[in-house]
Amino acid sequence: MTTTTAPADSPETGAAPQPMSRREVLQALSGLMLGMFVSILASTIVSNALPRIIADLKGSQSVYTWIVTTELLAMTATVPLWGKMADLYSKKLLIQLSLGLFVAGSLIAGFTPNVEILLLSRAVQGVGAGGMTALAMIVMAAMIPPRELGRYSGIFGAVFGVGTIAGPLIGGVLVDTSWLGWRWCFLIGVPFTLTAIFLLQKTLHLPVVRRQVKIDYLGALLIIAGVSTLLIWSTLAGQKFEWASGWTAILVGAGVILLALAVFVEARAAEPIVPLAIFRHRTVSLTVLTSIFVGVAMFGGTVFLSQYFQISLGKSPTVAGLMSLPMIFGLLVSSTVAGQLITKYGRWKIFLVAGGLVMTVGMLLLSRIDAHTHVVVLSAYMAVLGVGVGMLMQNLVLAAQNDVPAQDLGATTSVLTFFRSMGGAIGVSALGAVLANRVTDMFTEKFGPMAGGGEAAVPDLKTLDPAILKIVQQIYGDATADLFLIGTPFAVLALLTVLFIKEKPLHTLSGTDRLAQEQTDAPPPIAVH
Template identity: 70%
Template sequence: MTAAPTSESGTAGALEGAAPTMTRRHILQAMSGLMAGMFVAILASTVVANALPRIIVDLHGSQSSYTWVVTAELLAMTATVPVWGKLSDLYDKKLLIQLSLGMFVVGSLVAGFSHSVALLIVSRVLQGIGAGGLTALAQVVMAAIIPPRELGRYSGIFGAVFAVGTVAGPLIGGVLVDTSWLGWRWCFFIGVPFALIAIVLLQLTLKLPTVRREVKIDYLGAVLIMSGVSALLLWVTLAGNNFDWASWQTVALVSAGVILLGCALVVESRVQEPMIPLAIFRNRTVALTTVASMLVGVAMFGGTVFLSQYFQISLGKTPTAAGLMSLPMILGLMLSTTIAGQIISARGKWKGFLVAGGIIMTAGMGLLSTISADSSFGLLSVYMVVLGVGVGMLMQNLVLAAQNDVPASELGAATSVLSFFRSLGGAIGTSALGAVLGHRVADEMEKGFGGAAAGGGGGHSVPDLSTLPEEARHVVEQAYGVATADVFLVGAPFAFLALIAVLFIKEKPLRTQSGMERLAEETAAAEAKSAAVVTH
């Protein structure tokens, strides 16, 4: 079948292939490569998160380095999500996903051979570019082949993949770090074979009709947006450590960030194919889910990324033990995602889960703001389960609500926008809350040592507990306990604002057609309308 659908920009294209109703078996086959690809991204993230404290110590990095190793990937992913989304309108989605996995492999190999923090950060940028493709395209493909009403039935499968990746990652990472003849470098190498398997599976199983149309990629908008955001992130990370909050550097970075983002807004409102199509925010559901996704990113990434560091430095656990200690949050997230998805598919109602998720996530952040170096694992487990349950109810269902409320021709744009702002929120949260943690650690250690902190501040080296005397180790443990609690305390209001945003989302019945079927109908309707106009 060949048709000429109209895109959200009004540009005609050619639809190659059919848009049939896919059976469950065909959907599962098509999802196998996607699941393998997502498993790679999840595994790489969880393995590295648990190994970072040891990596930063071995490479003689600072607390700011710790933050930027995480932020670099998030920032690169954020920058490239809209670009991948635009490219999917022009090129084959399967090929693009395979290319993104290839970028991920290159980044992993560079990271594994890194001998400095600077090279490690560069490798994380490469990994982030690959992760941007997976983030943008996986959900677009899912929306194309699975109706919103049926999407929950497959969330259990993705929940299982997510669980395996998140459970196996910290455990594998801990074992690798604690094994002298392997070491932390294998935390990066281990994902390479899984990525190659994913590329092969995608080639064999994923077959989609493609829309080809002329697309002008807004590179200027992408550069302006990320330059502006990067300037503000640099300010938040460096202020108070490398220079004073009230200084010419602050004025320069903040002014540059605001001016660049202002220019980006002008560009996005005028170009034919903007990176972030401003018109899509006229849809109330898209606007509110975007705000909520960004706030969830701030709260979740900004808070949880430092838990592994807390386990290892404040509680004095090994990387393997830290991996085991993260399981309660993963269990809560997996169960809530799977159960909520099944109920939503059965009943067709989804807003209640968003509201409940916002309440529970806020409560989890609040509970974790009470932790200290003396907190018991039993209490920590309860708090982490609460946070995991809340996040699990929110993340995927925010995407579902947005995808359900836009035309099929705007599925890619809506999904990319949500992914972009969630990643942006994560980058901002990690940088800002990392700065909060660094400043509080420095203050607490200065109090504990009765003078200048001996390390651990935002711009100082992360301490190696094994080299410290008993009294100094106690001061460091207490400092990181207090600082980590503060991170969750600062993150809790962002979780509450996400709850406020979802309260104003209007619930609409879930569609029973896949994105391909809807696009075929929209195309036929547009052609009929055009024919009627010509006839008259």
């Protein structure tokens, strides 16, 4: 087994890692932040384009859900593998690989001739996004002590806010511009992604750990298969077959068995994808549970807001992008302020509790919307939800990273991201199925059996008679409100879970320095040339 503690491009060998200056950290974060900006932009820029994409490609409400779910599924299933590889191989190379996959997926999506190819491209994008999602926080933890993370998390919060704000706006403008169109929503991120790869090559220099390892591919395969089976069930149940049916028994049973086999394999693997030992840490277990609930509550409801803006409220894609600003500003302000206060005072649990409480209130308020909700009222409700999520999501990662040994930072971060994404994927697929079922039922109720005999297609508002348009808008408004009502109990569970997390003092050493300190009693590392 061979290791090195010197940077891959450093002439020094066997030297202890030196703390990075603030300037070096900011330089290293430049490419990382651009990569995060690209992945955020790619997901948000499509949100306002989806209704137009589905209408152009003749897709149904189910296809709308699958376009979102496919990327979430691919991202969720591959996050643990990315996190494990980050503990074993070059983090810089892995981030560049993930961005390369993102470029490939974006190009495929930009030139897609039909829905099927679009779904394939979203899967490729999801694998790349899984790498960026897991590796960004892992790299930050390697360079920056937890006590200082709040300051830099504020910078990431700003990048997140700009990407999330710019995405819907740019997407709306592209869709509304006849000589560009929705395909540019996928293609516009390609040059940014290539630039991020170049910047990372120039600025990111981390110690590289090289070990003789055996990655647990069987465990990874079982995890992916088990999660995918459960997500397929949650998407189709209540629509293609009844919730209580033979298909439910088969799919849920198969998913549970596959995940049980994954646990069995992981417990015996020399290099498990998900080290089960990290769940002995109470904070890790509780933050994982909270992340699942946050994913279900937030992603499950908010992913359909853009559709609500355009169909129920009759707004253009550009205006729909502007309408998302209150939630994003709430998230940006709360995450940035919370990060600065955590760095200053070293206390973090209060922000988790406050975030859980405010998020629950926001979900309840949004469960009251309909086709006639005033824009000012809607904006206030969305701002409340954004403030709650901003205080909660980022600080869950901080709490978990602060609780585990440095050697488990990558696995812990990826596991937390994995379960949050899984909660989001389950929320989107299950609540998307609920939305499709509710829309179909209400179409049948309003227009008779002929309208609901099959699955209701996402309507093109420009082709509808005014009288029918009014009914369709009310249907989508009521159905969207139901999603937030169903998601509220999960927000309550997130709040209850964070109450049991024990607050611990934040480390003042970076992940790299902590790892070196933990290995002081181990044999000296052998430099790799």
